[in-house]
Amino acid sequence: MSTGTDQDFNASSPLSSLSWGGDHLLMLDQRLLPEEIVFLKLYTAEEVWEGIHSMKVRGAPAIGIAAAYGVVLAARAYPGALPVEWLEVTRKACAYLATSRPTAVNLFWALDRMKEKAGQLANTASSIAALNEQLLAEADAIRAEDEEVCRRIGEHALPLIQDGMGILTHCNAGGLATAKYGTALAPMYLAHENGISFKVFADETRPVLQGARLTAFELQQAGIDVTLLADNMAAMVMSKGWVQAVIVGTDRIAANGDVANKIGTYGVAVLAKAHGIPFYVASPLSTIDLSTPTGQDIPIEERAAEEITEGFGKRTAPQGVKVFNPAFDVTPNEYVTAIITEKGIVQAPYDESLKDLFADND
Numbered sequence: 001m002s003t004g005t006d007q008d009f010n011a012s013s014p015l016s017s018l019s020w021g022g023d024h025l026l027m028l029d030q031r032l033l034p035e036e037i038v039f040l041k042l043y044t045a046e047e048v049w050e051g052i053h054s055m056k057v058r059g060a061p062a063i064g065i066a067a068a069y070g071v072v073l074a075a076r077a078y079p080g081a082l083p084v085e086w087l088e089v090t091r092k093a094c095a096y097l098a099t100s101r102p103t104a105v106n107l108f109w110a111l112d113r114m115k116e117k118a119g120q121l122a123n124t125a126s127s128i129a130a131l132n133e134q135l136l137a138e139a140d141a142i143r144a145e146d147e148e149v150c151r152r153i154g155e156h157a158l159p160l161i162q163d164g165m166g167i168l169t170h171c172n173a174g175g176l177a178t179a180k181y182g183t184a185l186a187p188m189y190l191a192h193e194n195g196i197s198f199k200v201f202a203d204e205t206r207p208v209l210q211g212a213r214l215t216a217f218e219l220q221q222a223g224i225d226v227t228l229l230a231d232n233m234a235a236m237v238m239s240k241g242w243v244q245a246v247i248v249g250t251d252r253i254a255a256n257g258d259v260a261n262k263i264g265t266y267g268v269a270v271l272a273k274a275h276g277i278p279f280y281v282a283s284p285l286s287t288i289d290l291s292t293p294t295g296q297d298i299p300i301e302e303r304a305a306e307e308i309t310e311g312f313g314k315r316t317a318p319q320g321v322k323v324f325n326p327a328f329d330v331t332p333n334e335y336v337t338a339i340i341t342e343k344g345i346v347q348a349p350y351d352e353s354l355k356d357l358f359a360d361n362d
């Protein structure tokens with residue numbers, strides 16, 4: 001396990017995906033990027049559920065943060081004065097928001113934390129208004145902690161980026177997927193701020209095009225050299241010697257180090273291994289799920305056929321054709337060179353090194 005420096009950095013996504021507006025959650029509609037920048041004011045847990053499910057907000061940490069504020073909105077809507085009823089409202093909101101998407105463990109991690117906090121608060125002799133203020137403070141803390149966690153991931157990963165390197169990434173694990181900085185993109189922002197010269201190759205990441213629409217957008221805005229690739233081009237750029245490292249994010253890491261991430265990541269990992277290129281996964285501890293034994297136990301979301309048959313705004317496949325649209329795949333741990341966390345970089349054997357990360361949390 002390595003230890004990072006205490007550098008700070010300001011660069012990140014040019015836009016914040018989520019912020020609290022006093023009585024609403026302000027959510028950037030990421031489905032409209034990069035052409036349109038539209039912020040939505042959400043006033044109910046139902047609107048937050050829909051924002052997560054339809055991917056207006058996406059990215060494991062951002063999904064967890066949005067859900068936390070969704071619980072706050074539900075609690076604030078309780079009209080009564082009984083803490084026991086208030087607690088029931090918050091618990092129902094947590095269960096409801098947990099149905100919005102199945103794979104990113106940050107959603108359940110954040111909701112479990114909000115549920116635990118609500119349980120603690122309901123046992124105090126506070127007014128409902130005070131309970132709501134303290135529950136909001138917990139959602140704010142989840143957001144603020146994620147920002148610090150991503151910054152630390154950037155610091156620990158910084159030594160992996162040297163002058164002249166080419167780095168390939170898949171999907172979007174940038175500031176838009178988190179509170180700020182991102183996970184996989186955090187070291188890229190920090191390296192750029194430190195004057196390191198490197199190139200990024202961003203897979204467009206079909207079918208929702210998070211790489212083209214979000215990663216290319218974020219990095220271009222930050223002045224980072226980014227080249228957009230169709231997903232079937234990764235092998236060629238690796239064969240040309242243009243890529244010296246792959247850095248991706250993740251939605252859930254199982255206890256054995258298997259990594260669930262955006263569909264297509266597994267293929268990139270196999271290609272990286274075939275070309276002798278290190279494959280790094282940037283992950284907050286909140287995305288590591290020791291209660292899930294292996295990658296085969298991770299629920300993989302399947303999304304609507306239209307994301308594939310009409311993803312570019314026009315039909316590109318025959319009516320009635322069968323479609324398989326898994327939103328994630330699982331990269332077996334043997335393809336993972338190292339996992340970069342806010343506590344440092346860990347390597348195999350992951351069933352031990354991941355457990356050690358949580359040892360001093362007990």
Ligand SMILES: CSC[C@H]1O[C@H](OP(=O)(O)O)[C@H](O)[C@@H]1O
Binds near residue numbers: 248
């Ligand atoms: C920093 S988490 C980013 C992670 O989430 C993305 O999935 P989605 O856009 O469907 O929420 C993708 O797997 C990214 O690697």
